[in-house]
Structure formats: structure tokens, C-alpha cells
Amino acid sequence: MLHRRAALTLAGGTALAAALPPPARAAHLARAEPAEVGLLPDRLARIPAWLSAEVQANRIPGAVVAIGRKGRLAYLESIGFRDREANAAMTPDAVFRLASMTKPIVSLGLMMLAEEGRVQLEYPISRYLPEFAEQRVGPNGEKPQRPTTVQDLLRHTSGLTYGLGDDPVARAYADAKLREKGITGPEFIRRLAGLPLASHPGSTWAYSYSTDVVGRIVEVVSGEDLNAYVTRRITGPLGMADTAFFLGERARGRVAEAMADSQTGRKPAMPDPAVRASFFSGGGGMSGTALDYARFCQMLLDMGHTEETRLATRHTVALMRANHLPPGIGYSADTPGRFGALAPTPAMGQGFGLGFCVRTEAGRNPLPGSVGDHYWGGAYGTFFWVDPAEEMYVVFMMQAPEQRLQTRYVLRQLVYQSLA
Structure with missing residues (x-):
């Protein structure tokens, strides 16, 4: 069938x-x-x-x-x-492997701690994870112009990468064996913190392990493992029993x-x-169902609450879906090819908030949408977006990595052409 x-x-x-x-x-x-x-x-x-x-x-x-x-x-x-x-x-x-659709959930988890005054976005990440106190930039070990902040992690301007390519930094990532079977969260952080940054913090948008670091900060500050924290604070209250x-x-x-x-x-x-x-990957370790993620999207549309519970204030959700990329930000070389029309670039009329991409302008992007819509997807094919102007969310779940960009493009077109 x-x-x-x-x-x-x-x-x-x-x-x-x-x-x-x-x-x-x-x-x-x-x-x-x-x-x-x-x-x-x-x-x-x-x-x-x-x-x-x-x-x-x-x-x-x-x-x-x-x-x-x-x-x-x-x-x-x-x-x-x-x-x-x-x-x-x-x-x-x-049940689908959410991959990077984990990132918005974990980012919200950190923002809930920020609401309680337990995390500050402007603080260096070494305040919470001392392993990052001696970071250096590039293969020559240049001193960073400033420390990496928690905000940098959330918006992917930390200088970290996913270690793709064949440059010296990418080779250092490969040698560190960050994906080694059986690696624990603390050991992952120890190895990652010892690697050179690909760029100075705050200077370049590069998709990276940043949200894995966010997840570890959540664990250290909350005193719980990431699965227990997310279940208690987010998926449990939202009724996301299968995520x-x-x-x-x-x-x-x-x-x-x-x-x-x-x-x-x-x-x-x-x-x-x-x-x-x-270890629980804050950048891509969760699995779940379409209906569960629909509950998460509805909460974002409703500015942090449902009829049964409030997870965050409207100011926190508004901050998350605002563009946090400064004017003149650089981009990693693989950004246009990797993300296409969904890239968080001025050329596409888009930026990046705290955990997901946001549309900032009308008319630049070839895909339909509204200024203020925000979205993200996973490497295995999952995708979602929330459009406050249309009071609408869309959740798309599949497991077909090679087809993910093409299907996202077509689905956008077909959803918007269906609006009365």
C-alpha cells in the first residue's frame, strides 16, 4: 500500500x-x-x-x-x-531518527535554564565547560580574538565545524575520532575542546558540533543527563511520549x-x-514521530506554551526566532552547496536564530514562505517549519538522506499553494 x-x-x-x-x-x-x-x-x-x-x-x-x-x-x-x-x-x-531536528529541542532546553538565570548567553562557554578555556584558531594555534560564547554555540558562530573536507582543521577532527564507537559525553567534549577552531568566534557561520556542546552545558548546569532533562522539561510536559x-x-x-x-x-x-x-548528542541524537514534533511546533507558534503547560515565555521564543547573525558575517565554504535555498545567508533572505534558521526578508528566496518563518531539518530527511504569519506549522518525516533538499523544496511549494 x-x-x-x-x-x-x-x-x-x-x-x-x-x-x-x-x-x-x-x-x-x-x-x-x-x-x-x-x-x-x-x-x-x-x-x-x-x-x-x-x-x-x-x-x-x-x-x-x-x-x-x-x-x-x-x-x-x-x-x-x-x-x-x-x-x-x-x-x-x-518513529524517525530526527538527526538535526534535535537541535531546536535542545536549544530550547538551554534557553529554559537561561530564563532561570542559570546560564547566560553572553558568557564564555569555558565558564560552564573549563575544557574550552585554551582554545586556539587554525593549525598554527592563533589566539582567538575573543572567547566563544554560549550565543555563538546556539547560532553556529563558535568556530567549531563538523570536520568535513581535507584542510588541516578537518584532518585534526578526523584524527580526534569524535565519532568513535562507545565515546562518552565528557570524553567527546575533551577531544573537541582540544581541536583548533576553523575561524575566530563570532566571525563566521559554520554548521558544526556546537549544539552538542549546548547539550553538555545543559547536563552540567542541570545536573541531569540530557535525555532525563529533555524528558522532564520539554517532551514530557508536551505529551511527546514517542520522542x-x-x-x-x-x-x-x-x-x-x-x-x-x-x-x-x-x-x-x-x-x-x-x-x-x-552519549546523548544534543546536535542529532533524538528520534520521534511526526505527531510528537507537531506538538513542539504548536508550542513554538503559541510562544512557549500549550493549554496545559508553559515551557518558556513569549520573550524567550521571540529571541530564539530573531536573526542573531551580525552584519558582515562570513560563511563556511560549504554553506551554499550544502543548504541551497535553505541557507541562512543574506542572498537567500535568511539568517539564523537560536537553534534554527529564520526568514528575514521577502523576495530574495526562491521558495515560498513568510518573513519570520523558522525551520530546520535533519540529515536523514526530516524537516519542519513554523510560519507565524500564516499561523501554520508543517512537519515532514522521511528517511532518505540523498533526497532531503529536493523534497523540502517541493513540499514548500505544495503547502503554500494549498492555502485559501
Whole structure:
């Protein structure tokens, strides 16, 4: 089966309710028919038609799409296969590896500590992690013009990188074996802190391990491991019962899998959502469902609260979704090619906030959207955006790394053309 439609009605919603396990069903997520919130059903139908064609062409295994508008979940589609090789159909409660869609959740976790006065964004990160007190820039060990701050971590201007490429800094990252199996959080931080920065803090936007450092700061300041903290402060209060750094038996039989390569027969290397990792990666270690992430997006739309709980104040959420990149900021050489029209550059009319990209101008970006919309995605194919001007969020879940940019472009077009 390539296409499964989940019925959403205020009166019943029985098809959706029957598909979900009890913990997720119990959490509040108001629902509406698409037309009730200004989504045109005939135009929405283009989304599953497009995704079904992608499945049939063997470009993606399957996907789940959730759209909320005006405070209610109005659209939910599960298309294709949760596991193509096992011939298992995609379901609304499928578990996806979120990869970098972990970053907004962990960034919010740090901002909640900032609200309590326990973390200051302008402080050097060495105040919380002394391992970073002696950082140097480049292979020659130049002294930084200023220390890396917590704000630098949140906006990716820390001077850290992901160690890609073949320059001296990238080779130092490779030699440090930051992805070594079994590495612990403290050991990861010790190795990372000893590596040269690729640029002076605050001078260059470069996608990096910065949010992994944010996660470690959360652990040190809160006194809890990152999974326990995020569960207690964010996913638990929001009713995100199927989102965590490891899900154990809750993930069994529900994990969405990437397709095997047609040439080699191998699947991309991905972590098992059921298994506890040796350390919790704040930059990419969580797994979860589309409906859970919809709850997170609705909280962002509602400026930090739900009907049941408040996680953060409206001022904190406004600060997170403001552009924090200063005029004249540089960009790592791989930014345009890696992110395309979704890059946080002035050329694309975009910047970067505290945990995600934000649109700052109308007319520069070739993709539809609104000034103020904010978004991010994961390397395995997941993607979300929140558009306050349209009172809308969109969550897209798939596990097809090579198709992630293309699908994000098309989905943007198809969502906005469906607005009445």
C-alpha cells in the first residue's frame, strides 16, 4: 500500500485515534478539517500524489506529513513504506531518527535554564565547560580574538565545524575520532575542546558540533543527563511520549527505515532508536514521530506554551526566532552547496536564530514562505517549519538522506499553494 489517509474530524477522528498507541493519543492536539482552517482539500491532494510518485520511482521509501493551522492539526498523511524491504506500510506513528531536528529541542532546553538565570548567553562557554578555556584558531594555534560564547554555540558562530573536507582543521577532527564507537559525553567534549577552531568566534557561520556542546552545558548546569532533562522539561510536559534519545521497546516494530542502495544492497548507517547511545548528542541524537514534533511546533507558534503547560515565555521564543547573525558575517565554504535555498545567508533572505534558521526578508528566496518563518531539518530527511504569519506549522518525516533538499523544496511549494 503506497498511500494511507488518516481521517481528521472534530466529531470523531477514529481512524487517527485507532492508529496511535495510548500515550501519544492521550496528549492534547486539537484537530480540524482542512477547509475549516483555510487549506484547500483539492490542492492538498497534490502532496500525496507527488509523494506516491516518489515512492513508485524508488526515490524515497515513504513519508509522513502533518500540517497544523490556526491552532489545530488539519492534515496528516502517511505515504509509502515504513520499511520497503519488509513490505511494511508507513503509519502515522512511525518513529524517525530526527538527526538535526534535535537541535531546536535542545536549544530550547538551554534557553529554559537561561530564563532561570542559570546560564547566560553572553558568557564564555569555558565558564560552564573549563575544557574550552585554551582554545586556539587554525593549525598554527592563533589566539582567538575573543572567547566563544554560549550565543555563538546556539547560532553556529563558535568556530567549531563538523570536520568535513581535507584542510588541516578537518584532518585534526578526523584524527580526534569524535565519532568513535562507545565515546562518552565528557570524553567527546575533551577531544573537541582540544581541536583548533576553523575561524575566530563570532566571525563566521559554520554548521558544526556546537549544539552538542549546548547539550553538555545543559547536563552540567542541570545536573541531569540530557535525555532525563529533555524528558522532564520539554517532551514530557508536551505529551511527546514517542520522542527521546532512546525509546527502548516503544520503538520496536515502528522504526522507519531507509531503502537499501540498488547497487550495493546496503542501507545508510543510522542509529537504532531503541538502543541507548554511549552519549546523548544534543546536535542529532533524538528520534520521534511526526505527531510528537507537531506538538513542539504548536508550542513554538503559541510562544512557549500549550493549554496545559508553559515551557518558556513569549520573550524567550521571540529571541530564539530573531536573526542573531551580525552584519558582515562570513560563511563556511560549504554553506551554499550544502543548504541551497535553505541557507541562512543574506542572498537567500535568511539568517539564523537560536537553534534554527529564520526568514528575514521577502523576495530574495526562491521558495515560498513568510518573513519570520523558522525551520530546520535533519540529515536523514526530516524537516519542519513554523510560519507565524500564516499561523501554520508543517512537519515532514522521511528517511532518505540523498533526497532531503529536493523534497523540502517541493513540499514548500505544495503547502503554500494549498492555502485559501
